[in-house]
Amino acid sequence: MIDFEKLKQIILNNNSFLLTTHVNPDADAIGSEIAFYQLLKKLNKKIVIYNPSQTPYNLEFLDTEKTIKKFSPEIDSNICNDVDVLIALDFNKLDRIVSMKDAFNSSSKIKICIDHHQDSENFVDELFIGLDYSATAEIIYDFIKKTRIVELDFSLANPIYAAIMTDTGSFRFERTTPALHRIIAELLEKRVDPGEVYDKIYDQSKFSKIKLLGKTLNSLMLTANNQIGYMILTQNDFSEVDGIESDTDGFVNLSLSIENVRLGILFIELKSGFKVSFRSKGNLPVNKLAAEFGGGGHINASGARFHDSKLDEFFPIILNKAQEYINKYQ
Ligand code: 5GP
Ligand code: MN
Secondary structure (H helix, E strand, C coil), X not given: CCCHHHHHHHHHCCCEEEEEECCCCCHHHHHHHHHHHHHHHXXXXXXXXXXXXXXXXXXXXXXXXXXXXXXXXXXXXXXXXXXXXXXXXXXCCHHHHHHHHHHHHHCCCEEEEEECCCCCCCCCCEXXXXXXXXXXXXXXXXXXXXXXXXXXXXXXXXXXXXXXXXXXCCCCCCCCCHHHHHHHHHHHHCCCCHHHHHHHHHCCCCHXXXXXXXXXXXXXXXXXXXXEEEEEECHHHHHHHCCCHHHHCCHHHHHHCCCCCCEEEEEEECCCCEEEEEEECCCCCHHHHHHCCCCEECCCEEEEEECCCCHHHHHHHHHHHHHHHHHHCC
């Protein structure tokens, strides 16, 4: 059980807040920030939001007041000391905020983390972790309902809805329960338009993103008796279609949509280093697989980032390890 009273006291007893979220933010990351921003605004608090990444263009509609700023290590090194409280949303390991981690870590201010991922690192003063929640934004919803700290209105309901919709794979993953649908019902009563949110997030793609998807699918291979489907995107692929990393959000799921495949992997070469996304079905714990390489996540969705390493070198090592997991978890 999350100690919501403690969280409430931290909010009420302080005046200024910095919100941040993980690199390559998804709709739960941005939605949680905007919901928390709206909550704090209703309490007349001072709020800034700084992220290590640019907001992906399909999530910009959530940032209705254009509050989110991209952190610049040269210009913004002091921002984490200019507020009373730092709030980490939707991540629980310091290295998930890459360029911001030194500024965050060296700050002497109160630090808290609100998140729903496993294996939290002890990088803040207070962890508010709820592993049973479908999304970090659902924790914020519950916090509002249980403490009545503010009234739930459209400005809160819309980002919370967007976050839950995306983190549950549009209401199909494990944590899509009757109770969650009751929460959704309440959000819709606050005039959230599900068709509009879906359209903005998933159906307003840039041409370059769909071309990049084509390249990704072209690279698809099967291995381990057709139980692993993997895809590779190189820097060359990105430059050929003018694509960017955030365009790849959701691509990995397609490797799981093939018969017999239990483990889907997407390798993405970055300007420096590379990133791997893992998705699985059933009891195959890809969070453990990712943890073998310093990453993390959930049992069926995880990832790892390699900041300086070469993809060519690690590709066979990762694929071998993935095959071991296929054999171990039948
Ligand atoms: P994605 O593959 O969509 O980037 O990430 C899937 C899940 O894995 C997310 O829940 C995310 O929190 C987690 N994840 C992705 N990359 C990393 C990483 O480098 N480190 C950790 N600890 N978790 C990651
Ligand atoms: Mn999340």
